[in-house]
Amino acid sequence: MKKRIFVAREVFGEVLDFLAGHFEVTANQEDKVLSGEELARILADKEGALTTLTERIDEDLLSRCPKLKAVCNIAVGYNNIDLTACNARGVMATNTPGVLDDTAADFAWALILATARRLNEAEAYVRQGQWDKWKLKQFLGLDVHHATLGIVGLGRIGQVVARRAAGFEMEVIYHDVRRAAPEIEAACRARYVTKEELFGKADIVTIHVPYSRETHHLIGAPEIAFMKKSAILIHAARGGVVDDDALVEALRRGAIAGAGLDVFEGEPALHPGFLELKNVVLSPHIASSSEKTRFKMAMMAAENLSAALSTGDPPNLLNPEVKAR
Numbered sequence: 001m002k003k004r005i006f007v008a009r010e011v012f013g014e015v016l017d018f019l020a021g022h023f024e025v026t027a028n029q030e031d032k033v034l035s036g037e038e039l040a041r042i043l044a045d046k047e048g049a050l051t052t053l054t055e056r057i058d059e060d061l062l063s064r065c066p067k068l069k070a071v072c073n074i075a076v077g078y079n080n081i082d083l084t085a086c087n088a089r090g091v092m093a094t095n096t097p098g099v100l101d102d103t104a105a106d107f108a109w110a111l112i113l114a115t116a117r118r119l120n121e122a123e124a125y126v127r128q129g130q131w132d133k134w135k136l137k138q139f140l141g142l143d144v145h146h147a148t149l150g151i152v153g154l155g156r157i158g159q160v161v162a163r164r165a166a167g168f169e170m171e172v173i174y175h176d177v178r179r180a181a182p183e184i185e186a187a188c189r190a191r192y193v194t195k196e197e198l199f200g201k202a203d204i205v206t207i208h209v210p211y212s213r214e215t216h217h218l219i220g221a222p223e224i225a226f227m228k229k230s231a232i233l234i235h236a237a238r239g240g241v242v243d244d245d246a247l248v249e250a251l252r253r254g255a256i257a258g259a260g261l262d263v264f265e266g267e268p269a270l271h272p273g274f275l276e277l278k279n280v281v282l283s284p285h286i287a288s289s290s291e292k293t294r295f296k297m298a299m300m301a302a303e304n305l306s307a308a309l310s311t312g313d314p315p316n317l318l319n320p321e322v323k324a325r
């Protein structure tokens, strides 16, 4: 008998076909975001789940899903999954590292350029029919070329962002909890600095750390206070890494020049202050959303699930502790 699995959000048809070859599949192709209650009810008799960052997998849910053996997230981030609870219940958890680094880095660059050159403001001005003459001092922006790029978190995505900076002949500085290996620093042409130096020197600060208890509000009022008035902040990592209240306040005061944001605390709700500010470029958590990459992520998660429930040893296992059980 085929094992039962649940696909928690809409995925590509090919991914469902692949899963149907291995499992008895129930799928939420209507793409409704399920409450914890609804999810627990559906997962009560399932052995596997294909999840996304909108599904919270915690002790409360796991205690009601005794058959569950594997939760495979379609994301590299996995702060929606409580790994301690998974370990205690012997549930394997996986993510999708590697396949989205280039796409996410491309998007960070889209935000860097759009924010620095005030593309959203300029576009709104044209669309609203306000463009009546050329002006020398129109939408004066920040030069990206030859600027100093400060990268917070030189992990997989941060490294790709850094390598792209060579084309703009930028100086690249970075800060991370651990200094990168010399060969990584050389490939990225990135110099390790303290957090204070990074925020004080960078013209563009871009954040590429995962969300965890340790990185909650890693960037708040004290860090923003170090930034230059002319600098911009780019955030396409995870909501909660930046203190959005502090950022709105700094933007309102003109303490920094602008921000490009793809992720928010409590998204899809966001601080209403962002909507009132012109110097903020906003997008709905789409950094990894290219056709090819979102497909690869979903397929990778499906393959993780197939391996988890057949061999008990899936690629991209986040909690190898459960294998020993």
Ligand code: GLV
Pocket: 074, 075, 076, 077, 078, 100, 288
């Ligand atoms: C998207 O945000 C991801 O973590 O993959």
